Amino acid sequence: MNINFSQKTAVSAKELFRLAEFDNILKCVHCGLCLESCPTYRELDDEKDSPRGRLYLMRGLWEGALELRQSVVEPLSRCVNCRACESACPSGVPYGELLEKTRGIIFENTTQSFKERVLRRLLLKGLFRSTSLMITASYLLKIYATTGLPKLITKTFVGKLFPRSFVFQQHLLPNFSGKSFKLKYADEVISSEVSEKIKPYTGPSGKSKRLKSKPRVGMFSGCIMDVSEAAIHESTLTLLHHIGCEVVVPGNQVCCGAIHVHSGDRETARELALKNLVAFEPRHLDAIITNAAGCGAQLKEYNLLFSKETSEAKKGVRSTVNWQDFEKKIIDVLEFLSRYPKLLEKLSWREDEDTVLYDAPCHLIHAQKVDENPRQLLNNLPGVTLVPLKESDWCCGSGGIYNLVHPELSGAVLKRKTESIRQALTTNPNATNIITGNPGCLYQIRAGIRSENIDLHILHPVVYLAGRLKKNES
Amino acid sequence: MSFESNIREELAKILGKEWVKDDSVTLYTYRCDGLTLYTAPPMGVVFPGAVQELVSVVKLLHKHKISFIARGAGTGLSGGAVPQDESVIIEMARFKEVHEVDWINRTITVDPGVINLRITEDVQSQGYHYAPDPSSQKACTIGGNVAENSGGPHTLKYGVTVNHVLGVEMVLPDGELIKLGGKHLGMPGPDLLGLMIGSEGTFGIITKIICRLTPNPEKAVTMLGIYKSVHDACESVSSIIRHGIIPAAMEMLDKIVISAVEKALKPGFPLDAEAVLIVELDGLADGLDAEAEIVEKLLKESGATTVNRARDEVERDKIWRARKEAFGAIGQISPSYYVQDGVIPRSKLPEVLNEISAIGKKHGLTVANVFHAGDGNLHPLILYDYENPEEVEKSHKIGEEILSSCIRHGGTLSGEHGIGIEKAEWMKDLYPGNSLDNMQNVRTFFNPENLLNPGKLFPQPGRCAESKSGTPPRNATVLDKSKMVASKSGIAV
Incomplete structure (x- = not known):
């Protein structure tokens, strides 16, 4: 750009x-x-x-x-x-x-330049901030996908008529659902019928506000994720049910603001942070579950947007919020599940052998410093062998909207990732899936394996986990 | 300053426009390496991607009598890659290919921009490693290691870079490509390869390196002795050596360093200890445990309150990561530090450490110690605040006094960080008489016009008096150290 x-x-x-x-x-x-x-x-x-x-x-x-x-x-x-x-x-x-x-x-x-200002206005201040715009965009892009145009561009000579970055963007397109997850479940308390009594989740702080038998958790649905890749949120919900959680999906939650923070628009990010606080705070939650590593990292760092003696505070920003209480509740879904090994063990899992490749999202491993527990959780599944990629802690070049802003550099970084994938496939030829816990990485790596015709499916870990449950369980 | 337009054009013809940079931001980021105390911007930075390109660049600069300097990852701690006289920086980062692993001759041939640790990673599945392991090994380049003759904790038993490099290909300052050594062992005649290694980038620019591969030891035992005094820890070092045991490594960390690494990396060192000593034994599994028993006994006899052994690779890695990243961890407790690299005979350890601590106290600054105890290579870290000019001044004084103490006790200026610009003036004190002149004559043989990395390794005489070096480079200025005061952003590491 x-x-x-x-x-x-x-x-x-x-x-x-x-x-x-x-x-x-x-x-x-x-x-x-x-x-x-x-x-x-x-x-x-x-x-x-x-x-x-x-x-x-x-x-x-x-x-x-x-x-x-x-x-x-x-x-x-x-x-x-x-x-x-x-x-x-x-x-x-x-x-x-x-x-x-x-x-x-x-x-x-x-x-900024005119082009940049228009882009920012459309995306940062417009699309990512508005649920209704997001749903509309999702709906339109879903129709676009069903027309077969993206396939026509990526698979036939038609692609040659377009710049390479545009062709690649067709691969990047998420599977839009045209519907909002959070509005579907808005404000219900979704409870499961698991009868066993379990200890309430006490939160990383060790204190529990509600002394009920079931932990009550909120689910963070994000912006693009709210209207695409429906299986990820649905699987998260399924898994949370299976370990006996009550789940709340606040309908008034918004985008986490990470994309804004990364491009410097801290004002919009602060606005979004406060909206999310208002959406989750009154629900008396034991934890707020994220299944997007990038969102999780951002939610855990809201306090940095509201530092005390800055010009930011002078602008009348609500800097008095104690973000610690909010941030402590944020937890990645895999990290959360790994706290309940006994409950997971009791579920009926498929036992067929499967080798699955693993890539660690940067904002999980480097920003949130969460690594070992998710890997162990997956590797402990009956029949499953988890093979982390060589350099699985290495970036895939996604970076929120980095792949749209710096397509060339992002592509070079992605190339190194697809090389690691090829290498892992030579030593593990029977692997059919690769999993990664951040939607941005998922889109990016999927685009990489598609454009290089690598025969591999990419899944979010929760989708893989839910798929390993025996049919009658899920 | 930037390139004259005709020079820029000619460079661009060789390398392509995108690999010739002289914008002010590039010059700004290339004005220092791991030592930030003395900053000086280059005339420009060029990024050759092949040996032929490098040769052409060198010939061009030689023709125009413009001085130049090779740079790797810029992790050096003596300013070896800081350009003097606005030299052109030749960035070697694009030379990163691993060429050939030869299992029969136990060698690996690599480009100079390959990262030290990468070599070990490439061969470890076959049971080999590259022995010299400087603490910066996850970032420093093998080319820089050869230039500085780098060491590392395990050099106590395995030796330094010169013991592990069998041959190099290099470009002389006039653009001639030569080869020294090879896969074979032994070379008749004067050891030119040995001369080249440790010449701090003043003899030639290395383009290929044949490294020796070392079989991994069958087993390693890593122990951590905990002490109530630094003196006791030094006694342990002497005691082990006196008993004829050569550990793979013996590293000491004092209380201040312990507190910093505990903050940064949490290796589990006791915060109330005055010192810890890492002792690693390695070799054949048979007999190693018996040797470990002896060492443990010796450590305890000489004053260790506790001796712990790493139970597995995870614990061993934790200990080593704490040691290797100790310098960086100092960032947790002090805004800046200045590290010295003096070497002393092992027998003088307790005495010199006492002296160092007294020097620090006298000037009112803290001096922390983390060092290769086994070979007497000290790394006193002088902690100061770079925004306080008085403390900056004091840190220099302390550094000087520590160095003279090392020389006085029969030691030397640098164990592994090199002389660079930082200690060049000190060479006169280390080599009285005409040995320094003789060394300079050797350099003049390789680098007759002093076009390659000027201002390093040797004290700078007034330029006009430097008849041995021929005509000074076109861009040469008389080095004025008073102009090289610690820049405002200077933090010394």
């Missing part, structure tokens, strides 16, 4: 950064241990496109050595924000937080 822009204010970059609680930048000691973990550095081989280089640029802005110019902003916008560098960093530099704050400053203080 063209990011022609000019700075809007006369205020120096230094002053803008000093207002943004940016002191954590000092944690970086420039050791370079992050370099090899960075997908864009591995592709571009350029220091300014490495985590260390980008931090050095941010530091330069913070110190006043650099100003907000296009040449400084470009490498910062080329980051996928996979946060693998955070896992590699021995100094505990909160890279994601610093990058997102920087992008916020860039977004608020520079004037």
Whole structure:
């Protein structure tokens, strides 16, 4: 994307950064241990496109050595924000937080090109913020898919008439349902008939507000996920039922705002955060379940949008909310299920042998630091052998809408992922499925295996899990 | 400064436009490596992708008498990849192919931009590894390792880079491509390969490396001794060596470093200990347990309050990750640090450590220690706040006093981080008499016009007096160290 822009204010970059609680930048000691973990550095081989280089640029802005110019902003916008560098960093530099704050400053203080402004208005302020628009778009795209046009473009010579990125985008299209999941179940308490008494889930905090026999959990449905890939939410619901949860799907919940935060639109993200707080807070939930690693990571970090002494607070933002209580309840569905090994054991699972490949979403492993439990949960299923990809902790290039904004670089990163998949298939030729717990990665990897004609199905882990239940169970 | 337009055009003809960069943001990010204390922007950065391209670039720069410097991952700690005289940086990151694994000769041939750890990853399924394991091994390049003759914790038993490189292909500063060594062992005549290794990128630019592969030990036992005093831990080191045991590694971490790694990585080191000593034994499984018993006894006799053994690979990895990422972990407790790399005879450990602690106290700054105890290679970390000019000044003084203490006790300036720009002036103190002149004569043989990586390794005389080096590079300026004051964003690591 063209990011022609000019700075809007006369205020120096230094002053803008000093207002943004940016002191954590000092944690970086420039050791370079992050370099090899960075997908864009591995592709571009350029220091300014490495985590260390980008931090050095941010530091330069913070110190006043650099100003907000296009040449400084470009490498910062080329980051996928996979946060693998955070896992590699021995100094505990909160890279994601610093990058997102920087992008916020860039977004608020520079004037973007016309094209960029239109795109942002349509997507960030429009589509992702509105459930009804989302449903309409989903419906239209569903019709588009049934016309066979995407297939015509990807499978025949017709594709040659279009740019390659457009052809790839046809592969990327989610399976839209044309219906909203959250409106389908809005505000019912969905309970199961499992009779066994189980201990209530006490939440990561260890305190339980409701002393009932069944844990009550909320389900976060997201924006695109709410109107596509229906099997993922339905399977999540099924599994939660099977371990005896009461499930609430608040109808007034909205997009998590991750896409906004990644592109710097923190104002809209704050608006969405507060709406989600209002949607979930009064329901007396023991946990809020997410099945999208990217959303989970964002929901767990809402407090960063509302830092105390920033210019952000001065704008009258409700910064008094104690986000800790909300954030503590957020938990990935796999991590949640793995807390109930005994209940899972009691369910009747299929026992046929199956080898399944696994890819860890960056925002699960690097941002949420959740890795081992989901893998063990899957590997412990009767008959199942889980084979993590070589570099399963490596980004696939999806990055929210990164694959639309930087199609070439994203494609290069994806290529490395499909290579790992090919390699895993040579040693495990009987594997028919690959699973990954983030919809963005699912779309991206699916597009990768489709465009390279790799014979493999991609599934969300919950869909795979639900499929391993014996028929009468599900 | 950036490229003159005709130079830029000629470079672009060789490499393609996208691999010739001299915009201000590129220059900004390439103005330092792992040492950020002295920053200096290059004239430009070029990214060759093949040996022939590199040769053409070098010939071009040589023709125009423009100085240049090779850079890998930029993890070096002595400023070896910081350009002086606005040299052109030749970024070697695109050279990352692994060429050939030869199981009979036990060698692997790699490009210089291959990451150290990658070599081990490539051969470990066959039971081999590449022995030198610098703490930055998950990021540093093998080319940089050869230039610096890098070590690592396990060099106590296995030796440093020079013991594990059998041959190199390199480009001389005039563009001539030569080969030194090969898969065979032994070379008659003066050891040119040995000279090349550790020349800190001042003799030539390496384009291929034949590395020796080492069979994995059958078994390893990793122990952690816990101490109430640093002195006792030093005693343990002496005691083990005195008994004729050569562990694979012996690493010490003091209380301050323990607190930092516990914050960052939680390896489970006791926070109330004054020091911990990591001792690793490896070799044939038979007899190793017996040796471990002896070591455990020796550790306890010399003052270890507890000795723990890693029960499995997970525990072993935890201990080693804590050791290898200890420098970075300091970021948790101090905004900046400055690390020295002095080496002393093992027997002087307790004495010099006492002295270091006294030097720190005298100036009012904390000095933390994490180091290769087995070979007497110290890494005192001077903690300071880069925004406090007084502390910056003090950190320099402390560094200097520590180095002179090392030299006074019969030691040397650097165990593995190299001399770079940081310690170049110190070479006069280390080599009085004419040995330094002789060394410079050797460099002049390889690098007669001082076009390759100027300003490194040797003290800088006034340029006009440097008759041995021929005409100075066109872009040369008399190095003025007063201009190289710690830049504002300088954090030394």
